[in-house]
Amino acid sequence: MQEFDTVIGLEVHVQLNTNSKIFCSCSTKFENPANSNICPVCCGYPGVLPVFNKQALLLAIRVALALNCKINKKIYFERKNYFYPDLPKNYQISQYKMPLGEGGALSLPTEKTIGITRVHLEEDAGKLIHKENYSLVDLNRTGTPLLEIVSNPDITSPQDAFDYLSSLKLILQYIGASECNMEKGSLRCDANISLKNKGASTLGVKVELKNMNTFKGVRDALEYEVTRQSKTLDEGGKIFQETRLWDADRQKTEVMRSKEEAHDYRYFPEPDLLDFFVEEEFIENEKQFVKELPQDRHKRFLSQYKLQALDVDVLISEKFLADYFEEAVKEFNEPKKICNFIIGPFLEQVNAFPDRFQSVKLSAKNFSKIVKYFSNGLLNNLTAKKVLVLCISNNSDIDEIIKNEGLSQVSGEAELSGLVLEAIKESPKAVKEYTEGKSQAIMFLVGAVMKKTKGKANPKVVKELLEKTLKR
Amino acid sequence: MDNLTGLTGIQIAQNIKNSKLSEKDACSFFRERINNNTSLNAFVESYEVPIGADGDSSLKGVPIAIKDNICIKGKKITCASKILSSHTAVYDATVITKLKNAGLKIIGTTNMDEFAFGSSTESSCYGVTKNPWDMQRVPGGSSGGSAAAVAARLVPFALGSDTGGSIRQPASFCGIVGFKPSYGRVSRYGLIAFGSSLDQIGPLTTNFTDCAHLLNIICGFDEHDSTSAPIEKKDFSKSLIEDVTGLRVGMPRQYFAKGIDEEIKNAILGVSRLLKEKGAAIVDIDLPHTEYAVATYYIIGSSEASSNLQRFDGIKYGLRESASGLMDIYKNSRRAGFGDESKRRIFLGTYSLSSGYYDAYYVRALKVRTLIKKDFDDAFKKIDVILTPTSPTAAFKIGEKATDPLSMYLSDIYTISANLAGLPAVSLPCGFTKNNLPIGAQLIAKEFDEETLIRAGYSYQCATDYHKRMPELK
Structure with missing residues (x-):
């Protein structure tokens, strides 16, 4: 059995989060019916001309900066x-000779660094829907700004590829450049993989993998290829330069086309758009938007809020959560409590929504109020959750909900002592067990009182009252 | 008023304004002339009800014809190509919007070389347009339909497009004024592209007054065209001044060297004499890279064209030939839809852009283009305007050059450089050959200095009457 080094390079396409397309003013929304976000320009009608959307440039520059690329100040399209x-x-309007960014790097959580070869802007194509004996084309996506991010062949394992994609996604989401939703196609990834003899300097034959729809799919496809290629080489076989498609159902790759049909794309400068230069000050100004990337924020959360590393992992994993957390802490300076409530009940609710954070309408300010009421005893575990459920998707007034639903916790001895006596009377068995020394039995009585108050009683007060009463 | 042929566009507009003439009668008059002279084959289509909104301008109510490569919403647009023969424009070109807003009446579309590839209109899928001065001869091209229509007074003026001389050369063959503005002066939005870095829309008129007023309407920055120049709009009618005192006129030696007809050369020398008499200074200049202009132009123009014409594939609009697979639909539609000259340019451009040839052809052509620009920059340090012939010959016979592309390409030898350098240039009538064929003189000015061209041309026009002569028609 020979030993091989795995050499992987990833080519990622992400759709940039602009309101309109890259060369016309059509919307980039996707839910709309087929061929509704189109105009003569993105349909390529005779006589139309492209006009560059500067918002796309802004986001692309932020990505290039976040990936530590050198920015080419002369911008032109081909x-x-x-x-x-x-x-x-x-023809696709793209960048070829001089990409927007070059020579960048991305650090993985494992402290490995993957080089970024290039980052360039281009326009997305439409979607083809193939029927039995005809095909349909939906041009809504045509002209969506696309950023191609190409890694160096620095990735040495399928797991590193997975980590690279996760880190890249997090950064892009952090700087608001892209949604990076692979299922929805706002992030797409092709992989190049080759094996070479361990320690050898010459590279093996490269295979291109396509059609992976999840990060896990990328990892699985690469793992499959590592196995397939090393087995082939072990048996004295040959690897062919080809494009293979990942079949997620059957968990295997299959040949799509061999490289012989290489295209000559006849790149030349797009004469309908003029070259322009981005000023140094412009780039400097954009740096403020990529100041704190996820890894930096992780470090800061640990030191500033004194949270557990595992909790910080969760907060940082989604920019929304980390932002929400910080905003809530600004209102109620109890980081640990805010964090617990976010990771607990809040995420539980969010995960129940199909489009997760997009359904959250509750402001971080109002959210912090719930946590505050919980911590000062106005709400208990159950009622706090109930308030959260009632307002998470509509941001209604917290105080009003508590009032209207009668959810404020009952802590007064006067209101509770009658119910305590009732419970004692109704549960002689538990009382007997308790007085015989089985101290856990008191929880049954606490539960009974909670039930009578429909969960509104302060369980701590109830327990104290029970203990006091039964001692007499 | 029974005969409007002797009137300029401005005079027609004034008559309409003074209620001596109705817009309807003006249109009817010219429509009748169009219908009586279909043998010229100048129009692709003329409209029963001319298109025009209620806008206003100094040319309100005057009919105008449009070259068949500029989009008019709801109207057939074909570039005189079979591949687009069933296509209707879905939007207005910016110049069309401007004409509508100015109250002009669009009366029809004019014939042209297919996709503007040519200098004779012989490559049109509708057949050649005849030169109204001699029906055996070509009107020039590619805006031959517009030039013939204006010369024959089938319409007071027209729009054309100029990539390498396509407004100026037919204007010279037909004895009218053809003006190519600086690159970026007029929006290209809605002009079906041939060579995107060279194309420019411009007016074909019988005189400089109409020319200046039409330029006022069609010029200006357009947010739909990134290559249109964000510069201040000018009132070109203010340059209609008969005064060339102190104007420095350069005559490039290279333009009078070889291949030029003696009659043409003498006519241009006549122009220089007249300008000199009126107070201009005539200076000999050098444009040393002139001899490379044609080759440079055919590489850059064809390269851009090969890409611009990729969209005509039979799928989305125009002609579709049936086939069993997608690739074969493309192949069959393009084979059947494009004429020989279009195919020649597509091949030429595709070859120039192919890997392995790109540097030797396309990149080198761009470098030469820079040198040609520099020639002009250097020349304009000493002079204000350049005087040259528009074409080495007067109108040639139909069929004379149709089988010899290279000799056809050379008929643009004097006009191409202005496109490569992005400069404004105009052809104006300056005489007739002994066969009674019009001769055109070309003036070229600095980038965005259209005013000098108008002032010089208008001054010449004031002292001559070539622009008043009309071909005899039915």
């Missing part, structure tokens, strides 16, 4: 010519 029905001009 045409990539090919006949394909989802790109109606039959």
